[in-house]
Amino acid sequence: MTTTAPAKKAAVKTGDPALAFYRLGADISDSKAPDVDIEKMWKTRQFQAKLVNPSNRRKLTVIIVGTGLAGGAAAATLGEAGYNVLNFCYQDSPRRAHSIAAQGGINAAKNYRNDNDSTQRLFYDTVKGGDYRARETNVYRLAEVSANIIDQCVAQGVPFAREYGGLLDTRSFGGVQVQRTFYARGQTGQQLLIGAYQALERQIAAGTVTMYTRHEMVELIVADGKARGIVTRNMVTGAVESWFADAVVLATGGYSNLFYLSTNAMGCNVTAGWRAHRKGAYFGNPCYTQIHPTCIPVHGETQSKLTLMSESLRNDGRIWVPKKVEDCTKDPRQVPEADRDYYLERIYPAFGNLVPRDIASRQAKNMCDQGRGVGSAIAEKDFDGNPREVRRGVYLDFSDAIGRLGKKTIEARYGNLFDMYLQITGENPYEMPMRIYPAVHYAMGGLWVDYDLQSSITGLYVCGEANFSDHGANRLGASALMQGLADGYFVLPNTINDYLSAGPFPKVDATHPAAVEALDAVKGRIEKLLSIHGNRSVDSFHKELGAIMWEFCGMERTAEGLQIAIGRIRALREEFWTNVHVTGVNEDFNQALERAGRVADFLEFGELMCIDALHRRESCGGHFRAESQTEEGEALRHDDEFAYVAAWEYGGEDKPVLHKEPLVYKFIELKQRSYK
Amino acid sequence: MKITLNIWRQANAKAEGHLERYQLDGVSEDMSFLETLDMLNEQLTTEDKEPVAFDQDCREGICGMCGVVINGAPHGRYSSSVPTTTCQLHMRSFADGAEITVEPWRAGGFPLIKDLVVDRSAFDRIIQAGGFISVNTGSAPEAHSVPAPKLESDRAFDNAACIGCGACVAACPNGSAMLFTAAKITHLAMLPQGQPERYSRVKSMIAQHDAEGFGGCTNIGECASVCPKEIPLESIAQLNRDLMKSLFRREGK
Numbered sequence: 001m002t003t004t005a006p007a008k009k010a011a012v013k014t015g016d017p018a019l020a021f022y023r024l025g026a027d028i029s030d031s032k033a034p035d036v037d038i039e040k041m042w043k044t045r046q047f048q049a050k051l052v053n054p055s056n057r058r059k060l061t062v063i064i065v066g067t068g069l070a071g072g073a074a075a076a077t078l079g080e081a082g083y084n085v086l087n088f089c090y091q092d093s094p095r096r097a098h099s100i101a102a103q104g105g106i107n108a109a110k111n112y113r114n115d116n117d118s119t120q121r122l123f124y125d126t127v128k129g130g131d132y133r134a135r136e137t138n139v140y141r142l143a144e145v146s147a148n149i150i151d152q153c154v155a156q157g158v159p160f161a162r163e164y165g166g167l168l169d170t171r172s173f174g175g176v177q178v179q180r181t182f183y184a185r186g187q188t189g190q191q192l193l194i195g196a197y198q199a200l201e202r203q204i205a206a207g208t209v210t211m212y213t214r215h216e217m218v219e220l221i222v223a224d225g226k227a228r229g230i231v232t233r234n235m236v237t238g239a240v241e242s243w244f245a246d247a248v249v250l251a252t253g254g255y256s257n258l259f260y261l262s263t264n265a266m267g268c269n270v271t272a273g274w275r276a277h278r279k280g281a282y283f284g285n286p287c288y289t290q291i292h293p294t295c296i297p298v299h300g301e302t303q304s305k306l307t308l309m310s311e312s313l314r315n316d317g318r319i320w321v322p323k324k325v326e327d328c329t330k331d332p333r334q335v336p337e338a339d340r341d342y343y344l345e346r347i348y349p350a351f352g353n354l355v356p357r358d359i360a361s362r363q364a365k366n367m368c369d370q371g372r373g374v375g376s377a378i379a380e381k382d383f384d385g386n387p388r389e390v391r392r393g394v395y396l397d398f399s400d401a402i403g404r405l406g407k408k409t410i411e412a413r414y415g416n417l418f419d420m421y422l423q424i425t426g427e428n429p430y431e432m433p434m435r436i437y438p439a440v441h442y443a444m445g446g447l448w449v450d451y452d453l454q455s456s457i458t459g460l461y462v463c464g465e466a467n468f469s470d471h472g473a474n475r476l477g478a479s480a481l482m483q484g485l486a487d488g489y490f491v492l493p494n495t496i497n498d499y500l501s502a503g504p505f506p507k508v509d510a511t512h513p514a515a516v517e518a519l520d521a522v523k524g525r526i527e528k529l530l531s532i533h534g535n536r537s538v539d540s541f542h543k544e545l546g547a548i549m550w551e552f553c554g555m556e557r558t559a560e561g562l563q564i565a566i567g568r569i570r571a572l573r574e575e576f577w578t579n580v581h582v583t584g585v586n587e588d589f590n591q592a593l594e595r596a597g598r599v600a601d602f603l604e605f606g607e608l609m610c611i612d613a614l615h616r617r618e619s620c621g622g623h624f625r626a627e628s629q630t631e632e633g634e635a636l637r638h639d640d641e642f643a644y645v646a647a648w649e650y651g652g653e654d655k656p657v658l659h660k661e662p663l664v665y666k667f668i669e670l671k672q673r674s675y676k
Numbered sequence: 677m678k679i680t681l682n683i684w685r686q687a688n689a690k691a692e693g694h695l696e697r698y699q700l701d702g703v704s705e706d707m708s709f710l711e712t713l714d715m716l717n718e719q720l721t722t723e724d725k726e727p728v729a730f731d732q733d734c735r736e737g738i739c740g741m742c743g744v745v746i747n748g749a750p751h752g753r754y755s756s757s758v759p760t761t762t763c764q765l766h767m768r769s770f771a772d773g774a775e776i777t778v779e780p781w782r783a784g785g786f787p788l789i790k791d792l793v794v795d796r797s798a799f800d801r802i803i804q805a806g807g808f809i810s811v812n813t814g815s816a817p818e819a820h821s822v823p824a825p826k827l828e829s830d831r832a833f834d835n836a837a838c839i840g841c842g843a844c845v846a847a848c849p850n851g852s853a854m855l856f857t858a859a860k861i862t863h864l865a866m867l868p869q870g871q872p873e874r875y876s877r878v879k880s881m882i883a884q885h886d887a888e889g890f891g892g893c894t895n896i897g898e899c900a901s902v903c904p905k906e907i908p909l910e911s912i913a914q915l916n917r918d919l920m921k922s923l924f925r926r927e928g929k
Contacts, residue, residue, distance in 0.1 A: 073813070076813070077812075080813060091733060091739070091741060092796060093740075093799065093800050093840065094800070095740070096733055096734075096741045098733070098734060098739070100734065100738050101734050101736055101739065148816075151816040151817065152811075152814075152816045154816065154822075155811040156808070156816075156869070157809045157832070157869050157870050159830075159832040159833040159836050159867065162826045163826065165823065166823025166824050166825050166826065166829075167823055168819060168820065184833060184836075190738055190837070194836060197803075198803060198807060199808060199811075199813075201800060201808060202804070202808045204800075204804055205805070211800075213800075263736075265735070266733055266735060299704065299706035300704050300707070302704065302707050302715055303711070304708070304711050304735060305735045307736050419758070423760065424766065425706070426705070489814075490813070490814075493813065537721045537722070539714070539718065583720075583724065583725070583726055584726055588688075589688075589729055589790040589793065591727065591729055
């Protein structure tokens with residue numbers, strides 16, 4: 001057992017450029033995890049938590065925003081328990097939340113394979129995979145409840161893959177040596193979400209949950225120091241309404257759409273989290289985003305989103321770019337073997353094409369930056385803001401594998417992925433090498449929460465991808481679904497009662513000054529957006545913000561680049577509020593207005609993300625600072641200075657305030673990860 | 677590519693609707709159909725005109741939120757060589773200079789909201805009527821305590837792949853949601869966990885289906901041929917078999 005003492009003053013060095021952008025506040029810590037052995041912690045906390053008598057539960061109202069795995073599962077479970085639940089989503093049905101798009105699978109420490117898996121091992125793998133930047137206590141609990149999730153989902157009728165004996169099949173997934181991933185073909189997220197959705201619809205029919213679809217949360221109501229409600233905009237009529245409750249739960253997903261191009265759904269946004277942040281909720285580790293190496297590249301300026309393909313493709317495909325720039329526009333089949341640069345095999349002979357996600361992603365970027373990318377040339381701005389055109393793609397070639405194993409074998413392994421690629425690009429990967437490029441797809445950062453999933457605002461809870469809690473600086477494959485459902489089914493419903501037991505709280509309604517202020521602020525913002533009548537569309541601002549973030553706060557970050565980014569974001573935000581053109585009126589189905597509100601919040605959030613990335617002068621997981629790397633180009637952590645969670649407090653007109661939550665490792669030893 | 681779009685414009689459910697003609701230049705064949713609508717909307721915004729309202733979200737063919745009738749076929753099924761959602765349809769499916777007509781789902785059970793957007797909440801209410809297994813969180817038995825035969829389990833999956841987009845309803849001359857309902861019935865009927873409520877479920881879901889104003893099924897099969905997830909027509913036969921059996925039992929609506 002090793003304990004790393006937090007470095008108290010290490011970050012406050014003279015000459016650190018980040019200091020110009022933030023203020024240092026007091027350290028914080030989680031006060032909810034009981035001080036007992038980690039194996040007894042969750043049971044102890046459940047025993048300590050105060051309960052609410054079943055007959056009193058219907059007198060307590062809980063607002064839940066979001067209907068993905070975390071929100072849908074929490075709404076259904078709290079409904080079953082008898083609470084009065086109000087559930088909101090921006091889509092037309094709770095079944096459409098973006099959890100539905102997850103492909104690979106869900107981890108659980110069932111040890112059905114008899115391969116030495118255990119709660120302890122899943123805990124260890126997750127902490128290590130997170131590059132030692134996650135909170136031990138939360139991760140242990142996640143591993144502990146993982147097995148219950150599988151039981152619950154099977155009972156709901158989730159059609160997981162099965163063996164001929166009728167029992168569940170599992171497979172292995174990146175970064176681990178056991179087969180603990182349960183899956184439903186390539187649509188595990190869809191099947192798990194439909195399970196949660198059906199449980200939710202059952203509670204809607206039972207009258208315990210009231211569902212409000214096409215309602216977007218646009219403000220949080222904090223009355224007398226507690227989260228007591230939200231303001232929504234009805235996306236059909238434009239009505240701006242306030243809703244009140246004894247507690248508020250945000251399960252609003254991740255913020256990757258900040259980059260404009262990501263694998264997230266078009267509507268995914270940071271508004272709910274950002275509005276809560278502005279009202280006092282700390283934002284944890286915003287710079288931790290995950291970039292996936294095998295996505296279909298951008299085809300041109302009208303590209304609206306990116307599609308991810310399973311990483312398993314790298315098992316048999318060989319990644320290369322032409323050695324000569326003039327070969328980049330040729331038919332790849334005409335480029336002779338000697339003129340191809342299989343750069344991953346060249347740089348990392350031991351791991352070759354199977355190096356970790358972040359390394360594969362960064363090297364693809366490097367090759368394209370050198371001008372050796374392939375596919376369409378994409379207009380972008382360089383470091384100094386000058387326009388340039390770069391081909392953003394590398395080849396993933398299956399011709400060797402097809403020659404060695406036969407087309408049939410490759411079809412059996414990757415048939416559905418090849419079909420998807422053909423449908424999107426019009427090119428047949430059996431005949432022509434695929435083109436791939438990395439894309440942003442998951443946010444490890446999110447609102448700071450304690451062991452109970454309560455944020456720094458009393459009565460505000462945060463679940464799933466929207467919180468920062470379990471993945472540290474990097475998330476392992478098949479762990480997002482696990483965390484969403486763990487939070488929604490098993491964690492939140494066993495912690496929120498401790499808070500609700502003190503309720504019902506004194507009534508707050510639309511006449512409360514906090515509610516009046518929130519409602520007026522929303523209406524004022526909408527009015528302002530509609531009154532600017534500038535010359536640029538909302539999307540053009542979003543695209544420009546995305547390009548800044550991708551260039552300076554994407555796969556590789558530098559102190560210089562991040563400072564440039566902050567300046568450009570500020571200028572863009574200023575231009576947005578004077579030159580955006582939002583068509584139509586509020587009292588209508590107005591999609592331009594919906595997007596404008598989201599982009600306005602991204603423009604504020606992007607700056608905080610860059611500040612966080614600038615202040616963390618180490619590389620860890622998905623956060624790669626070029627100044628901090630090993631000789632092999634791998635992420636180099638600085639545990640003496642940065643073994644903490646960065647929890648940011650909103651600074652208003654002034655700079656944001658950094659609160660550090662020191663990460664105390666009592667059960668796992670900190671190590672530098674290595675792929676040699 | 678140059679494209680002419682004839683798009684249904686209707687301010688709200690009560691307003692008169694009409695097809696409006698738009699010309700687009702510089703469309704690339706690599707663009708998706710929805711990116712073409714994005715391009716049109718950017719153009720309309722520049723001209724200070726109201727953009728076209730359409731539903732969409734994941735743009736990878738899985739959330740089920742998008743869906744318009746393209747040249748008479750839901751999701752443009754007959755413009756594409758493979759089953760597709762609207763978001764996965766690409767412009768290379770159309771010739772340069774093509775004229776494309778775009779309309780909303782039209783069905784009694786799907787009231788129009790604006791332009792190409794309709795209200796599909798009836799689907800949620802059909803699920804509420806019984807499209808679930810009644811199991812509270814925490815009360816599930818160990819996952820391996822009940823084996824499920826692989827063939828039936830695979831068939832359950834095939835039906836559980838439904839994305840609830842509503843193309844089946846839009847394609848049906850009767851405006852029937854029978855394929856959607858049958859997919860859920862078959863998904864849960866093929867699993868051991870779905871047996872206790874199997875017959876009450878089918879009766880209650882069909883009652884809700886009819887109450888929502890969807891028409892009856894007359895075995896035309898257009899639903900299955902436009903379905904982006906290839907839900908088989910035989911699932912409706914499964915539904916009918918289960919419904920017949922349920923009539924001899926007392927549970928359900």
